[in-house]
Amino acid sequence: MTSVTAPEIRLMSGALGVEIRGIDLNALTDEQFALIHDRLLRHQVVFLPGQQDLTPEAHIAFGRRFGEVELHPYLPRMPDHPEIVLIDSEEGAKVDIWHTDMTFHESPPIASILHLVELPSAGGDTMWSNQHLVYEALSAPLRDLLDGLTAIHTIRVGTEFSSRAEHPVVRVHPETGRRSLYVNRLFTSHIPQLSRNESDALLEYLFRFSESPQFTCRYRWQPGDVAMWDNRATQHYAVNDYQERRRGQRITVLGDHPTGNPPRWEHYRPVPGERYWPDRVNAVEDY
Structure with a gap:
């Protein structure tokens, strides 16, 4: 044998x-x-x-x-x-x-x-970051806020938007049930329940935190x-x-549809003249 x-x-x-x-x-x-x-x-x-x-x-x-x-x-x-x-x-x-x-x-x-x-x-080399650990390391009040938000993800070809999707900021893994942060610097445009300034500030914090060395391997x-x-x-x-x-x-x-808690607030409504749509959208050649 x-x-x-x-x-x-x-x-x-x-x-x-x-x-x-x-x-x-x-x-x-x-x-x-x-x-x-x-x-x-x-x-x-x-x-x-x-x-x-x-x-x-x-x-x-x-x-x-x-x-x-x-x-x-x-x-x-x-x-x-x-x-x-x-x-x-x-x-x-x-x-x-x-x-x-x-x-x-x-x-x-x-x-x-x-x-x-x-x-x-x-x-x-290539580096990866564990978004389960990122979510779990956030404070309880911030996790509670994020669990009730969604985010818009986009890509652009030239000057035209070619794809756009809205997903939970925190998604639940369909096989393990574990929660993870689900926003990223390349494709996440904004959090529609927040004003532009609020969204930009919160996303920048989340991006930086999710990229921290303690969550990564190389x-x-x-x-x-x-x-x-x-x-x-x-x-x-x-x-x-x-x-x-x-x-x-x-x-x-090919994937499944990301799921998480339903949003707890409606989309933010800009006041007349307010500059709302963020500029953080990448062209396909950057991908």
Whole structure:
């Protein structure tokens, strides 16, 4: 009888992230998938090193175990496998702003699966932030306020708004029931129950707090590594500290509708002449 070596599991930080070695995604078993799924819910990000030979078919099949795979509306895709988005630093794919993927959709993706195939000799790390811990670290009065608010998330192509969604500021994870802060610097425009000044001030505080080091992990990639993260409970940031090429292939798993407490107040109504609509809206080329 051939012995099977159990996967090696290592925590990556005190806040989030777990590395699992000894799994080949080209030959993923149901038991191994269950392990990855369980650790994703526990630790929000799962790293799977040593996937240099990962095929596009296996990458897509892995994503489909979690749900429907998205055909991204804006980013370049692999010609023979349109489910796979091509991430290439030479094509401007350097998103050095903390964000959660595509929150401007009514149903944002539940997860992303990134396979890095080419890396600079140094630099190009990615950071993630645990938004469960961020919410839980806020004071009780502030959590109570946020639980009754929503936020508008937008993206713009050129001068035209192409997508806009309203989500709870605090969302409840559909699988664990755990609450997390659900606003991000790249796509969150404003909190519609507040005046512009109030919204800008509160969001800036939340952005800064959610990006604090104690809530993060940082991963130093090696060629062939795969990372999967839970978009329902994390933000991430690609560190732009390199000049050489960095290329990856990403699968995005389509999402569910974010849920949380219903808003406790109506949308704010500006007085005549009041400048209300915020300027914090990013063009797609920034994404």
